[in-house]
Amino acid sequence: MAQHRGAGGIIVVGGGIGGLATALACARDGRRVRVLEQADEFCEIGAGLQLAPNATRPLRQWGLLDQVVNAGVLPKRLVFRDALTGRELTHLDVGAAFQHRYGAPYVVLHRSDLLDILVAACRQQGVELAIGGLGPGGPQPEPMGGPLLVGGAFQDDQGTALIGDDADSCRTVDGVMGAPPHAR
Numbered sequence: 575m576a577q578h579r580g581a582g583g584i585i586v587v588g589g590g591i592g593g594l595a596t597a598l599a600c601a602r603d604g605r606r607v608r609v610l611e612q613a614d615e616f617c618e619i620g621a622g623l624q625l626a627p628n629a630t631r632p633l634r635q636w637g638l639l640d641q642v643v644n645a646g647v648l649p650k651r652l653v654f655r656d657a658l659t660g661r662e663l664t665h666l667d668v669g670a671a672f673q674h675r676y677g678a679p680y681v682v683l684h685r686s687d688l689l690d691i692l693v694a695a696c697r698q699q700g701v702e703l704a705i706g707g708l709g710p711g712g713p714q715p716e717p718m719g720g721p722l723l724v725g726g727a728f729q730d731d732q733g734t735a736l737i738g739d740d741a742d743s744c745r746t747v748d749g750v751m752g753a754p755p756h757a758r
């Protein structure tokens with residue numbers, strides 16, 4: 575596990591794929607990180623996820639690409655068809671030449687498999703994972719010696735950071751900026 579640097583920590587609000595990946599990157603940089611997930615467990619609803627090289631490159635850098643490839647498949651070609659007739663409209667080769675050109679593979683896997691891999695990697699890297707975080711009626715998280723969310727307002731007293739990855743709900747952004755994005 576990396577040595578933590580700096581006095582304060584980073585709070586990531588939202589433990590989806592985005593939040594966990596962000597937390598992992600920060601922790602690998604030596605930061606103390608806490609992820610607050612409103613749900614009672616880390617889980618992904620949905621089916622498959624296509625990961626292009628811009629996603630698989632960081633996964634490789636974090637030492638997770640082998641696990642991801644083992645959990646998924648490496649398609650050779652993506653075919654786009656007319657939904658009514660089935661006629662091929664176009665295709666995209668994503669095999670060896672594609673991988674060579676972009677320096678990383680194109681992988682398709684189940685969302686929950688990627689989430690499980692990220693949760694395990696975060697734990698291994700010392701990320702604190704808190705469930706039942708800031709959701710409606712959920713317990714107020716303890717401050718980590720740095721940023722603190724109080725009733726939706728953000729106070730930063732130690733130069734640390736709060737990262738909102740709560741996706742569509744955007745409560746973190748609302749709390750910090752004082753208004754929903756569409757109202758600004």
Ligand SMILES: Cc1cc2nc3c(=O)[nH]c(=O)nc-3n(C[C@H](O)[C@H](O)[C@H](O)COP(=O)(O)OP(=O)(O)OC[C@H]3O[C@@H](n4cnc5c(N)ncnc54)[C@H](O)[C@@H]3O)c2cc1C
Pocket residue numbers: 587588589590591592593594610611612613622623624625626629707708709739740741742743744745746
């Ligand atoms: C149909 C569809 C297909 C897609 N296919 C692909 C694809 O093939 N490849 C690809 O790269 N992308 C794809 N995407 C996009 C991708 O799914 C999203 O970009 C990604 O899942 C977003 O991750 P996230 O962690 O930011 O948000 P989310 O997965 O929405 O996670 C947000 C998390 O924050 C938590 N949360 C919310 N509010 C709070 C709060 N106040 N306090 C604490 N926690 C909170 C939620 O419970 C949730 O766990 C697709 C999207 C859709 C809709």
